[in-house]
Amino acid sequence: MSLTRTAPRWRRREGLRALLWLSPWLTGFAVFFLYPLLATVYFSFHRYDLFTLEFIGLDNYRYLLRDPRALVAIQNTLWLVVFMVPVQLVFALGLAQLVTRLKAGAGFFRTVFYLPSLVPLVAGTVSFVFLLNPATGPLNQALRLIGVSGPDWFGDPAWSKPSLTLLGMWGIGNVMVIFLAALLDVPRHLYEAAEIDGAGAWRCFRSITLPLISPVLMFSAVTGVIYALQYFTQAMIAARVASGSTDSPGTTFVPGYPEMSTLTLPQWLFYAGFRDYSMGYACVLALLLFAASMAFTLVLLRRFRGLDEEGGLR
Amino acid sequence: MRGTRRRRALYWIATHALALALAAMFLGPLVFVGLTALMTDQQALTSQLWPHSWNWDNFAEVFERSPLLRWLGNTLLYAVLGTAAMLLSSIPVAYALARFRFPGRRVAFLLVITMMMLPPQVVAVPVYLIWARAGLTGTLWPLILPMLLGDAFSIFLLRQFLLTIPKEYVEAARVDGCSDLRTLLRVILPMARPAVAAVALFQFFYCWNDYYGPLLYASTNLDNWTLSLGLASFKALHSVQWNLTMAATLLVMAPVIIVFFLAQRVFIEGVTLTGVKG
Numbered sequence: 001m002s003l004t005r006t007a008p009r010w011r012r013r014e015g016l017r018a019l020l021w022l023s024p025w026l027t028g029f030a031v032f033f034l035y036p037l038l039a040t041v042y043f044s045f046h047r048y049d050l051f052t053l054e055f056i057g058l059d060n061y062r063y064l065l066r067d068p069r070a071l072v073a074i075q076n077t078l079w080l081v082v083f084m085v086p087v088q089l090v091f092a093l094g095l096a097q098l099v100t101r102l103k104a105g106a107g108f109f110r111t112v113f114y115l116p117s118l119v120p121l122v123a124g125t126v127s128f129v130f131l132l133n134p135a136t137g138p139l140n141q142a143l144r145l146i147g148v149s150g151p152d153w154f155g156d157p158a159w160s161k162p163s164l165t166l167l168g169m170w171g172i173g174n175v176m177v178i179f180l181a182a183l184l185d186v187p188r189h190l191y192e193a194a195e196i197d198g199a200g201a202w203r204c205f206r207s208i209t210l211p212l213i214s215p216v217l218m219f220s221a222v223t224g225v226i227y228a229l230q231y232f233t234q235a236m237i238a239a240r241v242a243s244g245s246t247d248s249p250g251t252t253f254v255p256g257y258p259e260m261s262t263l264t265l266p267q268w269l270f271y272a273g274f275r276d277y278s279m280g281y282a283c284v285l286a287l288l289l290f291a292a293s294m295a296f297t298l299v300l301l302r303r304f305r306g307l308d309e310e311g312g313l314r
Numbered sequence: 315m316r317g318t319r320r321r322r323a324l325y326w327i328a329t330h331a332l333a334l335a336l337a338a339m340f341l342g343p344l345v346f347v348g349l350t351a352l353m354t355d356q357q358a359l360t361s362q363l364w365p366h367s368w369n370w371d372n373f374a375e376v377f378e379r380s381p382l383l384r385w386l387g388n389t390l391l392y393a394v395l396g397t398a399a400m401l402l403s404s405i406p407v408a409y410a411l412a413r414f415r416f417p418g419r420r421v422a423f424l425l426v427i428t429m430m431m432l433p434p435q436v437v438a439v440p441v442y443l444i445w446a447r448a449g450l451t452g453t454l455w456p457l458i459l460p461m462l463l464g465d466a467f468s469i470f471l472l473r474q475f476l477l478t479i480p481k482e483y484v485e486a487a488r489v490d491g492c493s494d495l496r497t498l499l500r501v502i503l504p505m506a507r508p509a510v511a512a513v514a515l516f517q518f519f520y521c522w523n524d525y526y527g528p529l530l531y532a533s534t535n536l537d538n539w540t541l542s543l544g545l546a547s548f549k550a551l552h553s554v555q556w557n558l559t560m561a562a563t564l565l566v567m568a569p570v571i572i573v574f575f576l577a578q579r580v581f582i583e584g585v586t587l588t589g590v591k592g
């Protein structure tokens with residue numbers, strides 16, 4: 001009787017021990033996440049510039065609806081989610097598929113496709129602004145050779161986001177590696193069986209590959225969307241380098257060059273909060289970002305909820 | 315049968331030709347950056363792609379014209395201390411999440427994922443105010459110190475790996491009278507070395523590459539600039555040509571690429587771990 005009722009002595013205080021081990025992280029969670037999240041809600045109802053704090057009700061929220069830059073920033077961020085992310089994912093999947101088909105040098109190609117994703121974002125973006133610069137950049141020169149006059153890429157509002165997408169495709173290697181691992185996990189005999197049944201390549205892809213790698217695809221799609229929502233560095237650097245401005249204190253720089261076409265929501269938040277010191281309004285933008293990214297995070301959480309108990313370490 | 319063999323050969327050629335073309339596109343940018351980095355000022359203004367003369371002095375000039383060494387020092391400070399602090403704090407948390415059974419364990423794990431996924435900008439304003447009140451804005455400490463309280467991405471990745479270790483090891487250690495800490499240090503850590511190496515490398519490169527963090531906290535103080543901040547402003551700040559800008563760019567990229575080739579397996583295995591397990 002007592003054997004089943006009382007847990008072993010070493011296990012009885014497990015909750016307490018866990019609490020002890022987790023306490024640093026719990027502190028971090030409270031100080032750098034929970035409190036700031038609540039404070040963001042609080043500040044969003046106030047005007048705050050680091051010195052004076054004044055309650056203004058919903059004024060910050062009303063201003064959001066009338067702020068033309070915020071609207072442009074939201075549109076640009078949506079553009080990235082709707083166009084850049086799918087293009088990147090399809091490209092990464094295509095690359096991974098290609099690598100699985102290679103009989104010679106698969107390891108070499110995997111390394112080459114992965115390498116650019118390690119290049120520091122700032123260095124990669126500066127390089128692309130150079131490569132795509134209309135006057136002396138190699139890409140437009142190559143295009144000239146085949147009789148096409150290339151666009152002004154990072155200098156043209158219509159082409160700046162596609163330019164950033166090119167940069168994103170160049171750096172998609174880490175997703176390619178994840179897809180590659182998933183593709184290699186698909187049992188070979190399924191394809192062999194399908195081939196005997198006379199299924200074509202497209203049919204095999206749709207009926208075998210896609211269903212089996214869909215969990216990995218879903219994970220990458222959700223993380224891709226969340227990264228697109230926080231898209232900041234590449235857009236900021238491209239605008240800075242293409243327009244020739246610096247990060248130095250005291251300099252003014254309006255982000256989004258050219259013509260606000262690369263202004264994303266996190267950038268506008270940064271400018272509102274830390275350059276204009278309209279911190280209350282920045283908090284409204286932060287809550288908007290929170291709502292959007294939380295919606296996609298919930299998709300992931302649903303997936304992880306069931307998968308908890310399988311592991312080895314009890 | 316000859317038909318199928320011919321089709322196979324064509325298929326082989328087509329896939330490999332495509333792969334080669336794509337490989338050229340992936341390496342092309344790096345090659346052009348390298349070539350331009352070696353040109354003279356005048357040539358960098360022209361549309362020629364191949365350097366007339368190979369100006370290796372350009373790299374020395376980058377060091378002369380900009381405080382690159384100071385930026386490097388600051389970046390290393392951030393990356394080394396940040397990584398060390400992250401390991402110190404995140405390994406025990408991941409271990410506890412993987413090992414102990416307690417009420418709220420699932421919630422704790424879901425919170426880790428939430429913190430990992432949510433953009434840092436969401437809580438940026440109040441967190442900035444915390445550091446402003448502490449008088450630490452203008453330095454890199456607001457980026458290093460929080461690492462002492464654990465990093466969600468590293469915790470997630472380590473936990474995923476630790477779950478693959480059979481529980482018999484932990485039980486054997488317990489039978490031998492090992493404390494929790496001793497079990498972690500003597501039994502678990504040696505087995506988790508690949509995962510620890512992966513998160514350490516990822517964290518180091520995250521810090522090395524980080525632009526948003528230093529821009530938020532350190533851009534107002536030129537003494538505390540990192541390589542990212544310096545490189546972002548390099549061309550305009552030092553009013554130089556593309557050749558020197560590309561030389562600086564190459565210098566920032568080089569360490570990352572060298573470390574990658576030294577530790578390629580750690581990277582690929584680590585990346586795979588982020589996407590597949592779960």
